[in-house]
Amino acid sequence: MNVVVCIKQVPDPEIPPAQFKVDEVARAVVPPPSVAPVMNGYDAHALEAALRLKERHGGTVTALSLGPPSAREVLKRALAMGADRACHVDDPVLYDADSWLAAAALARAIYRIGGESGRSGQNGQYGYDLILCGRQASDTDAGQVGLGIAAFLSLPALSPVQQVEVIENGRLRVERLTEEGYQVIDVRLPALLAVSSEIGEPRYPPLRGIMAASRAQIPMWTAADLPPLGRKDDGDWPPLARKLRLQRLYQERREAACEHVQGESPADAGRALADRLRQVGVI
């Protein structure tokens, strides 16, 4: 089974929120300096799912990322974890992409990967059998791009997924999370699954993998390298253009004050505290 995993580079989610700054003019979130971006958590789970499928059923895993040059670090980590190859899509016209543009660029890239893999997938036509991505990215939390890719490539999509299992050639049994439990759904390949963390902890890359990955050559594609999806009626589908525009980004101001309520005895203090709380209208 040939799997393509879409991986996003995000600011380290472990950084305390207070450390971020907001640039209201540029409408951008500025992470603190000296903290390297990391692989989006759910995408790491998606990669783990892909690697487990490969270990059980063979095939290849291709990691794909859209982003500035630093995204290559994330791709190297994917290679270190066990991906067979990586593709990096980087073009200034794609920076600050909205969900539509990101999905469009990634769909085109996947289309190209399918054509290039040389080995056709089980379905013959596509060159890939499965596309995995995380259910959402920790910076935007939109959860749109995966579904967008599926739409552009006319694939069935399921999200959020907690388990994947091959039941027969060309069919997967998938557990899709719901509010109170999960659904069991069979899906015919090729398909796109947006994976949740329940699928299993991503592995730590073996040291030998890290060393090999640090020397790996990763191809870089610009917008011009991404072929249109070959629909006859529209030569440039899907268009690489933004559809959404952010209007305002600002940091909410929160104010906190601290006040000590005292009393002669604990009981007095309690009474004084109750008075004060009533005063300010909390109780």
Added chain:
Amino acid sequence: MLVTRDPLFGVVPPSLVLLGAVLVAGGLFAAGMWRLYRLMRLGKSTSTTSIAGRPVKRAKGMLFDVLLQRRLLAEPYGGVMHALIFWGFAVVTVMTAHTFLAGLFPGFDLPAISRNPILLASVETFMALVLLALSMALLRRLVLRPQRLTYNADAYTVLALIAVLMATAFLTTSTSIAYDVQPWDRWAYLSQALAPAWVGLEPGHLLLLHRVSWWTHVLTVLAFLAYLPRSKHLHVVTAPLNVWLRNLGPRGRLPYRDVEAALEAGQPLGAGEVTELTWKDLLDSLTCTECGRCEAACPASSTGKPLSPKRLMTDLRQYLVRHGPALLRDAETWSRGDTDRTLGGRRGEAFAARVMGFALTVWRMLRPYRPLRKGPAPNGNTGTASPPVRPALVGETIAEEVLWDCTTCRACVDACPVLIDHVPKIVDMRRHLVMEQTRFGPEAQRLFDNLEASGNPWRFPRATRGDWAAGLGIPILGEVSVDDVDLVYWVGCAGAYDERYQKVTRAFARLLQHAGVRFAILGPRETCTGDAARRAGHEYLFQTLARQNVDVLNACGVKKIVATCAHCFNTLQDEYPELGGQYEVIHHSELLAQLVREGRLRPAQDQQPGGRTFTYHDPCYIGRYHDLYEPPRDVLRALPGLKLREIPQHNRARATCCGAGGARAFMEETRGTRINHLRLEQAEGAQPDGIATSCPYCIMMLEDAARAKGRYDTLPVRDIAELLDEWVEAAESR
């Protein structure tokens, strides 16, 4: 000696019989020793031990730890018992050697030995003392039954052999005296006292009794010799060797591995097999006397965890002896025709191997191989049948959780009378798990991830590492030149980020300012020293972090460093020199003690009426690792109104670990009971009003324990810097 005067059964000269017996026993001994030597040589070469280096220090070790039995005597009962046996043997061996020479060469007699009054009297005295020690040993094994001992047949066999030796020695001499008394016999005063017991026997029977006794004695000596290489009593030979070959490098320095070179060359990255340990590690395992002192001292064993340092050594030995021969065969098949191979490749060794081959074959026929300890029989024999399946050393023979339980507290190493070094083996096997197998728990993964991403174990941003110092007027190196400061304060991750420990950091900085010490910090340019990464087995990550720090420190020209964290202190002092970082490193306890001594810090009388009693918990990485027992106590003793009361039994070198070392601070403690609770209970034994210590991780662990036991408010845990700061502030405010 009467025996040698008459031929045995009137036909064979006894000297020939004895010669035959000596050759057989000597052959068995030599074959056994040769085999063990070759097994030991399966190990890699070692950089930390050199037989030639520092002979004076080594000789001193021999004097104290072998001849004077210093480490054994640390435990009075077992120590006295053993010292008597050991000294007894040392003295008696002179006489035994004479007996053998006289037996082999009829007419041989050195009156300086056989008629030496002092020697005769000492031999008799020590033989009696050995018998006393043997009854102590029996009492211990049968009645007192301390838990730390291993109760197997091997132990009783040797006790029995020694008992037979002593009994027959008395019997032989006393019958000889009864038969034909000599003037010098009065020095053999105990035998002489026994001799009247035989007066009733007619001379023929007396002579027979004498002969039987003599032969029993002599053959028992030989049996003992032949038995040694197959028993833990091999320590008679290996213990002095191991003491001589002890690691004289810094205690806190784990063996360096060039990970990148190993990766390039496709070499193993840790010890997953006995061939990846050093020969000294293997000698250690062959030396272990199974005394269990290590286990009794081990915090993991004491809290019911699977790790026992004793088991570790005996498991390693058992594996070596059982599966080593197959590894040797592999190595030999591989090296045939290739004289450059180190293993058995050297010409002299190859020749010796051929010579010994014959003896070995004979020995194998006489006695099919048996493992040292009881256990399932080895699969198949040494023949051509399908080779036995070799279990993995790491993971199967020594379980993973055993390796992860260790806090690297060094209590085992400190307790071991034969100077076995457990910690580097454990870390080397962790390296195998981490770097070779990528096998470790999610908590270790988080630790590694965080250290990689942010240079600290909790993933705080690097940029905020100096934020604790905001507004305190502490210069960052770079803002001031290194020439304008007396020293650099190494804050450490806990000091920089941990809210609780920041109080210590600030208190210490205040004290330095107060005493007029000019210092600077590195701020955001400081990174985790890598102690936890290294002890968790991630040598590569350690080296990455350490190199960053060494680069920064060297670029700034730093010469003198003070650290509040015991782990940072150890790594900076003992481990960075190997990576190109040579600094004068001191622990804050040393500096504070000095400042108090010089009168630059003047603590006032305690503000609390009646004063307070504190006890002191010794952090492993400054205590057992660096012998800094007194400086922190000096600081506490300088606080008027504070009474220092030691934790009963478990203080100084015998302090129990808090449970945090060896990267355990970053892992859940899921097996057994909690080490920090045990330590808190020990501390409560001093009935203190508070616990003082001098390491951030000790504070965290002990405070956690106090919280869990509802003693957080009644048993405060404080760094010595916090206490000194409180006392100095009090002087100020007056």
